[in-house]
Amino acid sequence: MAKYTLPELPYDYAALEPSISGKIMELHHSKHHQAYVTGANTALEQLAEARESGNLANVNKLEKDLAFNLGGHVNHSIFWTNLAPAGNGGGGEPEGELRAAIDEFFGGFDKFQAHFTAAATGIQGSGWAVLSWDPIGAQLIIQQLFDQQSNTAQGTVPIFQLDMWEHAFYLDYLNVKADYVKAAWNIANWANVAQRFETAREKTSGLLVLS
Numbered sequence: 001m002a003k004y005t006l007p008e009l010p011y012d013y014a015a016l017e018p019s020i021s022g023k024i025m026e027l028h029h030s031k032h033h034q035a036y037v038t039g040a041n042t043a044l045e046q047l048a049e050a051r052e053s054g055n056l057a058n059v060n061k062l063e064k065d066l067a068f069n070l071g072g073h074v075n076h077s078i079f080w081t082n083l084a085p086a087g088n089g090g091g092g093e094p095e096g097e098l099r100a101a102i103d104e105f106f107g108g109f110d111k112f113q114a115h116f117t118a119a120a121t122g123i124q125g126s127g128w129a130v131l132s133w134d135p136i137g138a139q140l141i142i143q144q145l146f147d148q149q150s151n152t153a154q155g156t157v158p159i160f161q162l163d164m165w166e167h168a169f170y171l172d173y174l175n176v177k178a179d180y181v182k183a184a185w186n187i188a189n190w191a192n193v194a195q196r197f198e199t200a201r202e203k204t205s206g207l208l209v210l211s
Ligand SMILES: [Fe+2]
Pocket: 028, 032, 076, 163, 165, 167, 168
């Protein structure tokens, strides 16, 4: 059975300061993300045990545990690579085909940022703002991801996502979510997003057949 593992960050904990403090990054990566990895492995182990014993009474709980924790692992793994130190891979604006697609589907980078920011700051409870490739519509869409696993469509591929759980910003920004989102633009790694965009478009063409 596959074992999920905590990925190394591609930069030091303090590398994203002042947008995100080293203290938040260390807690977020070594404690929170690690907990999702552990939780996903535990859920898979317990599901295997349940199959083996034939006692599937807890299947609802275990499936929910798997979705939540594996969701957390996926979300954070993408999130870390979506970021880079300001001026050293982070910040600026997207270029090339990604920029053209953002212009096409959102009416310009400013409108995209406003839409994404509203989605991020407006999340009710814990969650994520996500820029996704929708292979059915062959378009970019913005989604609000609730908790780690809810409110997004099956098959959409996240290419840029921002953690809006309080653990992601509260130590630095208290309740002022808008300042956190504003600071996040300074560390957005558009080259990583562009790479994810290219892969998503290439690999998902024809993947979902609806009829
Ligand atoms: Fe998080």
